[in-house]
Amino acid sequence: MQRPFVFINSAISADGKISSFLHRQVRISGPEDMARVDALRAGSDAVMVGVGTVLADDPGLRVKSEELSIARLCNGKTENPLRVVADSLARTPPGARVLGPGCLLAVSQSAPAARLAELSDRCEIITCGKERVSLPELMSEIFQRGIKRLMVEGGATLNWSLIECGLVDELYVYMGAMIIGGMNAPTLVDGAGFPSDFPRLKLISAHKVDDGLLLKWSLKKP
Numbered sequence: 001m002q003r004p005f006v007f008i009n010s011a012i013s014a015d016g017k018i019s020s021f022l023h024r025q026v027r028i029s030g031p032e033d034m035a036r037v038d039a040l041r042a043g044s045d046a047v048m049v050g051v052g053t054v055l056a057d058d059p060g061l062r063v064k065s066e067e068l069s070i071a072r073l074c075n076g077k078t079e080n081p082l083r084v085v086a087d088s089l090a091r092t093p094p095g096a097r098v099l100g101p102g103c104l105l106a107v108s109q110s111a112p113a114a115r116l117a118e119l120s121d122r123c124e125i126i127t128c129g130k131e132r133v134s135l136p137e138l139m140s141e142i143f144q145r146g147i148k149r150l151m152v153e154g155g156a157t158l159n160w161s162l163i164e165c166g167l168v169d170e171l172y173v174y175m176g177a178m179i180i181g182g183m184n185a186p187t188l189v190d191g192a193g194f195p196s197d198f199p200r201l202k203l204i205s206a207h208k209v210d211d212g213l214l215l216k217w218s219l220k221k222p
């Protein structure tokens, strides 16, 4: 299967949480890290999140720096990367910031027609999979549309599914200087978890950013 190069970028606390037990966005990164994330976005063809992140954080997923947006336009690209939401049942609220031109909602065959009708003029909709979005199908579909580099910005459940399917090449993890705690707070990778044969990583780089640590890993091929 042909698919884009896929990397996850996530900010975690020192105890591995990506938000609190309230499942609300926590500002883990500082200004230098946020600029780094913006540059990663600007260098990607598409940015993807799960609907859980849309419901929790309502991210816009657009490039923030005007300079970087202009550079994309000068290179013949769109101002922002394509915004992709994995949303099997089309639960994305019609007022979500991610919607609008340049947004692709990936749904499953189980998405209610009424929800699709409500969202269809706010985004492009593609169907992959019966009950849940099939990530391999989605990857193949977006690759055919010219997406060669995909940035995944969470959350915990989508990260799990992508890693479980063997669809992730690299991982950027910014570890911020804080403890969030809570057994019900989302971590970098949630889902069911691996019982054994844990995916192995190779450390590419580690350095201080703001008052935390930026780690870059690659996933070893099984």
Ligand code: NAP
Pocket (backbone or CB within 6 Å): 009, 010, 011, 012, 017, 018, 019, 020, 023, 024, 025, 026, 028, 049, 050, 051, 052, 053, 054, 056, 057, 086, 087, 088, 089, 091, 132, 133, 134, 135, 153, 154, 155, 156, 157, 158, 159, 161, 162, 186, 190
């Ligand atoms: P998520 O991973 O963003 O979205 C999960 C949802 O995506 C699933 O419940 C599922 O809903 C949908 N989905 C569709 N197809 C899927 C597939 N094949 N595999 C997995 N999911 C699929 O949500 P989350 O785990 O609840 O994480 C959200 C939390 O992460 C929030 O608290 C947010 O603040 C935090 N977050 C933190 C960061 C960070 O860097 N610190 C970044 C992003 C998010 P359906 O079955 O309805 O489709």
